[in-house]
Amino acid sequence: MDAKLNHSDLSSLLAKEAGITMAKADSFTKAMFDLVIEGLEQDGIVKINGLGTFKLTDVASRSSVNVNTGEKFEIKGHKKLTFTPADTLKDNVNQPFAMFEPVEVDETYSDDEDVSENDDLAVEENEPADTASQEKENTEVEETVAEPKEEAVAEVEEPKEEDATETEEPKEEVVQPRPAEPVMVHVPKKEKKAVAVPEKKRSYKWLYITLSLLLVIAALYVLHITPKDTAAVAENETLVVEQPTDAVTAATVDATSGATPQEQELVATEESLEVVAAEKEEPEEYKFVMTEELASLDLKDITLADTVMYAIGGEHAEHKVVANETLTRIALKYYGDKKLWPYIVKYNSLARPDALRKGMTIKIPELRPRK
Amino acid sequence: MNNKEFITKLAKKCNMTVAEATANVDAFVNVMADRLKDNDQLNISGFGVLEVKMRKERLSVNPKTGQRFLVPPKIVPSFRPSNKLKDKFNERG
Numbered sequence: 001m002d003a004k005l006n007h008s009d010l011s012s013l014l015a016k017e018a019g020i021t022m023a024k025a026d027s028f029t030k031a032m033f034d035l036v037i038e039g040l041e042q043d044g045i046v047k048i049n050g051l052g053t054f055k056l057t058d059v060a061s062r063s064s065v066n067v068n069t070g071e072k073f074e075i076k077g078h079k080k081l082t083f084t085p086a087d088t089l090k091d092n093v094n095q096p097f098a099m100f101e102p103v104e105v106d107e108t109y110s111d112d113e114d115v116s117e118n119d120d121l122a123v124e125e126n127e128p129a130d131t132a133s134q135e136k137e138n139t140e141v142e143e144t145v146a147e148p149k150e151e152a153v154a155e156v157e158e159p160k161e162e163d164a165t166e167t168e169e170p171k172e173e174v175v176q177p178r179p180a181e182p183v184m185v186h187v188p189k190k191e192k193k194a195v196a197v198p199e200k201k202r203s204y205k206w207l208y209i210t211l212s213l214l215l216v217i218a219a220l221y222v223l224h225i226t227p228k229d230t231a232a233v234a235e236n237e238t239l240v241v242e243q244p245t246d247a248v249t250a251a252t253v254d255a256t257s258g259a260t261p262q263e264q265e266l267v268a269t270e271e272s273l274e275v276v277a278a279e280k281e282e283p284e285e286y287k288f289v290m291t292e293e294l295a296s297l298d299l300k301d302i303t304l305a306d307t308v309m310y311a312i313g314g315e316h317a318e319h320k321v322v323a324n325e326t327l328t329r330i331a332l333k334y335y336g337d338k339k340l341w342p343y344i345v346k347y348n349s350l351a352r353p354d355a356l357r358k359g360m361t362i363k364i365p366e367l368r369p370r371k
Numbered sequence: 372m373n374n375k376e377f378i379t380k381l382a383k384k385c386n387m388t389v390a391e392a393t394a395n396v397d398a399f400v401n402v403m404a405d406r407l408k409d410n411d412q413l414n415i416s417g418f419g420v421l422e423v424k425m426r427k428e429r430l431s432v433n434p435k436t437g438q439r440f441l442v443p444p445k446i447v448p449s450f451r452p453s454n455k456l457k458d459k460f461n462e463r464g
Binding site: 032048 | 372373374376377380381384385394395396397398399400401402403404406407408409410411412413414415416417418419421423430431438439440441442443444445446447448449450452456457459460461
């Protein structure tokens, strides 16, 4: 593995393989390489079965430019020695990757698949925190009816509330459209995540980004701004009392049965207030989140070494395959990187990567980074 | 010079029969292939270096049809002639 072998190492290996003396093997290999050179001088081409073809090709003279001085000069025509490996040698060497074949991809595929992967992770990280924060929110707001960002009911409510806020404070209307849009986006996302169509990954990338940003903002909001909020609620209450507009209350009663108009009103104003607060926070948060994401991206790039950078060093563990498990999933589990699955294939000498069956026991190799 | 000529000349040079030379060449080729398979580098002084290189996966486009293919990664054998050998062929022009 990764050793540098010289002439005498090769000779001794040949001596073992062919059952001849070391001296004989040495002179034989020397003669062989000398003969290759001789043959090249003579014919310009030497073919050796099982190894490949050595060939001399002419390179025509061409003009070039000195990069330092900008001066033009001529590169003289010369001969170049090329080596074309024989098919058997090529196949032999390429065995670890032999099961791969070119795959046709559609236009949505691009090299930055990793990025969307990270976004995926980001969303998942945020989600538990978000649900927790939502619970909090629910308890703090005196009502259970309106969790504004999730429910379809809330969506129905919203336009009417907008009306209400419009009559009260025209400023807030400017703010409103923005949060309304992510709400719409949110719903389709939840459904599609379960389906997870891979080709559309790219288009969801931005969705994930905006979503994760929103979630982070919501979480931060709940953590930092709720103390303020209670004060704001007090303020609002007085506001609401002052403005008993009949049209608005009628509208809200229509929208949601069960809650009293007063409370509805309260939620409406509160919500808009939340929005204002969130909106104020946003520019800063936005930057912060972006840099964080970028940082994690960079880290990922560093740790995600290419597959060729590892050497297999003994067995690490045994793994029993369960239903619906794939090699990538196993690789992800043991190495934290799904790209490393070919090593598992190689170590187990599986004929094909899809030969994985439920109940099979496979060996997980230990991987050491190569220098 | 094809394989046959090569082996006949080699046999003459080493004073062995053609059959012997064939067997030895085959054995040596096998040895080299095995070493290359293990990612070893074969330095042959005065001749060059035989080694394997990793080619990363890439996207290729068929210019005629516009189809895009993801070409898988592969390992290829490669040869770098030594400077001595390069100079030798260029002395004569």
